[in-house]
Amino acid sequence: MKIPFSPPFIDDAVINEVTETLRSGWITTGPKCKALESEIQKLSGAGSVLTVNSWTSGAILVLTWLGLKDGDEVIVPAYTYSATALAVLHAGGTPVMVDVNEDFNISVEQIKKAITPRTKAIIPVDIAGYPCDYDAIMALVKSPDIMAKYEATSPIQRQLGRILVLSDAAHSIGAHYTETRRAGGVTDIAIFSLHAVKNITSAEGGAICLNLPEPFDNETLYTQLRQFSLNCQTKDAFSKSKAGGWRYDITGMGFKMNMADVNAAIALAQIRQIDKLYAERKRVFERYATLLGKYPWAMIPPTVNAQGKESSYHIFALRIKGITEEQRDQMIDLIASREVAVNVHFIPMPMLTLFKGLGYKITDYPQAYANYAHEISLPIYPQLTNEMVDIVVDAVVKAYDNVILNHQ
Template sequence: MTIPFSPPYVDQDIIDEVVDTLQSGWITTGPKVKALEKEVVKLTGCPEALCVNSWTSGAILILKWFGVGPGDEVIVPAYTYSATALSVLHCGATPVMVDVNVDFTIDPDKIKAAITERTKVIMPVDIAGLMCDYGTINDIVNEVAIKKIFKPTSEKQQQLGRILVLSDAAHSVGASYKGIQSGVATDITIFSFHAVKNITTAEGGVICINLPSDFDTAEEYKLMRIWTLNGQTKDAFSKSQSGGWKYDILFAGLKVNMPDLCAAVGLAQIKKYDNNLLLERERVAKQYELFFRQKAWAQLPILEDQNRKSCYHLYPLRINQISEIQRDQMIDFISSLGVAVNVHFIPMPMLTLFKSLDYQISNYPVAFDNYSREISLPIYPQLTTEEIEYVCEAIAQAYQKIMVS
């Protein structure tokens, strides 16, 4: 049996939506993008949602919109995909890495200890579908002492009057924290719609705007939309209308808009997400949980606790009392059985770029421990009961082969 790690979910509804876009004569940013944005608002409850061509470009856009630049600091977890910190570097600012908790999410105590007068943004990262402790994080940025040391250097920073909380929610569309949907737990949330995500547009992402009442959210949406189009006052759809050719460039924006052709894929998926795709992912996760909770050597991920409910983006299984080398040997054996697994993530301080910038993994012991014992299992709606059983047995055989034989 051969089981891929994360194939895209494509059914006839998706094909029909894409064909409809092709036949419409309009394939770049237009009505399908707007329709997808409305569905994101409906799913999350956020006031406004803006589609972009990737999570990374969305993060760069928000950092630039907030005026983050050289000399500024952005707090990020050491345990995340590199895009989290790269977005900061692309703005000329400094990523300040902190360690994570055993549940993979950023440690709020480490956040508080890392705040300086140069801190402009905190970027917590939801991992595997599980949201961070946003209640504590939001309380930190609103503490009187923390607000006193905040030094605004842009109009938006002055308006907010404190550190911005920008949620890297690439993994958490459909998750919740204390009954609050991912998308409205912080000032700004960015989802990824990359090919392997719970909802995909092949490549893409969406910015959920949930700013305090001091901001006019509708106006901020309009401004950010201009940011996605080189600072241009009109998008291509508006310019194509009769008499609509005139435009202006207001500032040096980016070119990070999502095309309708991509939005069509996500539009078809999001319409069946809550009542179909998300439930199917939960089914897979629960079958894994039923099997592995019987194994003393398996450390199961949190799917739900008193505050949080996962959206089952990944199933990050950890193996107790195992070394990084033994974990790698297990992965090799599992692969030989036809099962594709992965590791989420290699902590950023272990990567060449960040090592060259003097980040050292020894400063992030929990991140390294999580990484060294983690194996991400396949989890997607198309998996059958028999395929899940095969994956479980492959993991068990690998443990027996490497750790017992």
């Protein structure tokens, strides 16, 4: 049986929502985007939500609004997808990479060591959908000794008066931070990805969740960022299309980063079913954990803790104890030969050509490398049946036996 890695969830509800949009005569930014923003706001508890055309665009938009200048630093984990650091570079800042914990997420201890007067933001990443330790990170940026180091280089930075915490929640829509707080609602700003492989997808897209403290007004900021995402045009296309509504102005140098209604329709139909989709992902995860948990070489990824934190079950990031990177690659080849698609999340950024050229060295991030060298991401999605899960597990076990046991 051929098992793909991460097909999108497309049912009749999704098809009907998209068809309705196509037949409406309006397919770019409009009422479907607003409806999706409302659903994400309700789910996350965010102060306000703006949809954009990708996570990366959203991060560039926010960091540009923050007013990054040459020499300004943004702390990011070395273990994440490249977009986390690329957004910083595109916005004019310098990514400062730090190591991660064994649970894949950024080390608060390493963040503290990396903070300088040039630090303007921290971007923790919820790897595989398991939220970072945001209480500790928020407490850190608000602590008197860290605030005393802070040197603002833009009006927005001066207004905030401390380091901004921007959660890379690309994997964690639907995750719980505590029993009553959800991903997207616990940091200054959080950004979800709605890319094709994510739990909720718009094919391509992202959603910026705004939770800034006073004196900021998140509804006002929503309006500003929305305009900024539309080339700083004072009217969106939907408003301009109304009779007599043609006149507009351009008030600054903005971007073209808006989401289209035809994309929003896909995610809108999915997010209205998120409880069901979440439960199905959890079923798959727990079956993997049960079947693989009996093998001493299998490291089951984190999902819950005593405080109520719970993953979104986006990725089953299995790690294999005691193997080398080369052995991991051999296992993946054998699994693939059985028509089971797996992946690796992620190649640490210091191992990539661009970042090596900028001077980053993987030897500075030993835990990031260890997580990567041992990791195999297994398929996890609602359409995966228990029989398919069993086939994946069998492929993994046989690959381990072939690569490790037959060579001992």
